[in-house]
Amino acid sequence: MPDPESGDLVRCEHLTKRYGDFTALSDCTLNVRRGEVFGLLGPNGAGKTTLIRTLLGYLYPTSGRCSIDGLDPADDPVEVRRQVSYLPGDARLPRHMRGKGLLDFFAEMHPLGDRERSFAVADQLELDLTRRVAFMSTGMRQKLALAVVLGPRTPLLILDEPTANLDPTVRATVLDLVSSEQATGRTVMFSSHVLSEIEQTCDRVAFLRKGHLAHELALEDLFQRHRVTARRTDATSSEIPIPVELAEWIGGISQTDNRIQISTAGDLAPVLPWLATLPIEQVRIEPLGLHAIYQSVHMGEELPQLQPQGSSETDSPKSEGVL
Numbered sequence: 001m002p003d004p005e006s007g008d009l010v011r012c013e014h015l016t017k018r019y020g021d022f023t024a025l026s027d028c029t030l031n032v033r034r035g036e037v038f039g040l041l042g043p044n045g046a047g048k049t050t051l052i053r054t055l056l057g058y059l060y061p062t063s064g065r066c067s068i069d070g071l072d073p074a075d076d077p078v079e080v081r082r083q084v085s086y087l088p089g090d091a092r093l094p095r096h097m098r099g100k101g102l103l104d105f106f107a108e109m110h111p112l113g114d115r116e117r118s119f120a121v122a123d124q125l126e127l128d129l130t131r132r133v134a135f136m137s138t139g140m141r142q143k144l145a146l147a148v149v150l151g152p153r154t155p156l157l158i159l160d161e162p163t164a165n166l167d168p169t170v171r172a173t174v175l176d177l178v179s180s181e182q183a184t185g186r187t188v189m190f191s192s193h194v195l196s197e198i199e200q201t202c203d204r205v206a207f208l209r210k211g212h213l214a215h216e217l218a219l220e221d222l223f224q225r226h227r228v229t230a231r232r233t234d235a236t237s238s239e240i241p242i243p244v245e246l247a248e249w250i251g252g253i254s255q256t257d258n259r260i261q262i263s264t265a266g267d268l269a270p271v272l273p274w275l276a277t278l279p280i281e282q283v284r285i286e287p288l289g290l291h292a293i294y295q296s297v298h299m300g301e302e303l304p305q306l307q308p309q310g311s312s313e314t315d316s317p318k319s320e321g322v323l
């Protein structure tokens, strides 16, 4: 039964999917909250599409379970798919149809289809709807697929690499469209290999690696974290103590030769006066972006220090858990 009271629209509990002996998704537990934009990140073959297709009931889980609005796709795939607009990574459209006819067709087919909306999206993407699909470029077909998928007013939108094959201007429009969908109350899941798109659009992101959920991260949290690098000007290499009153803001301090690195969490304002008192020069402060996290997950390395706020532990890397 749909459960509108639950804060989570999507739930995966210990979801595992094997193809023969090969485990494509392993013990994956994650939730997507209603109204959020949730990003799926991971290298090629990480299991993103497998996760999405299991959620939609196109694949049966080997073990574990998942649900969309309380509905289990293994039990009721048709009803689940009524709740979802899905853009596959390899969307194939009937080649003989013209754009206009195709949008009409899909708007009529879907119980929540909205022809006006599909045409408005096509217009926003500056797509020529008079052409046959067969004569469209790859990017034009992607635009058309987006116009199809963004039409129906489903509670959930799942987009598998929606900006693939699009030029930078159109990519930006697509991200705007995703944000507009969120503003209307829809929940969006999307996978992308473009980290800046995830940073720009998502509320939370999950990193998959070799079928495992390697990390989950709230973007708001990431933007609050910075890395300060500097050169020590004093001759000693003695440890710089973290002032007790700043324990909440300083994640850790590490030093190699005379290079010092300080990780911060939360507002920088209380940290800056203290930094000014330290024997350091060539100070660089940079937000800890997704790129640093992604690289670590991708390489299977331990992650850079990301202490939760309130922690005063030193700069020991951690490799598990929610960042």
Ligand SMILES: Nc1ncnc2c1ncn2[C@@H]1O[C@H](COP(=O)(O)OP(=O)(O)OP(=O)(O)O)[C@@H](O)[C@H]1O
Pocket (backbone or CB within 6 Å): 019, 022, 024, 042, 043, 044, 045, 046, 047, 048, 049, 050, 051, 089
């Ligand atoms: N039908 C299948 N039979 C066997 N193995 C499969 C099948 N479908 C996918 N796989 C394997 O499962 C793994 C996960 O594939 P999946 O398509 O989910 O990855 P992905 O994260 O979406 O990758 P990409 O970023 O390249 O789209 C890959 O190693 C892939 O080769």
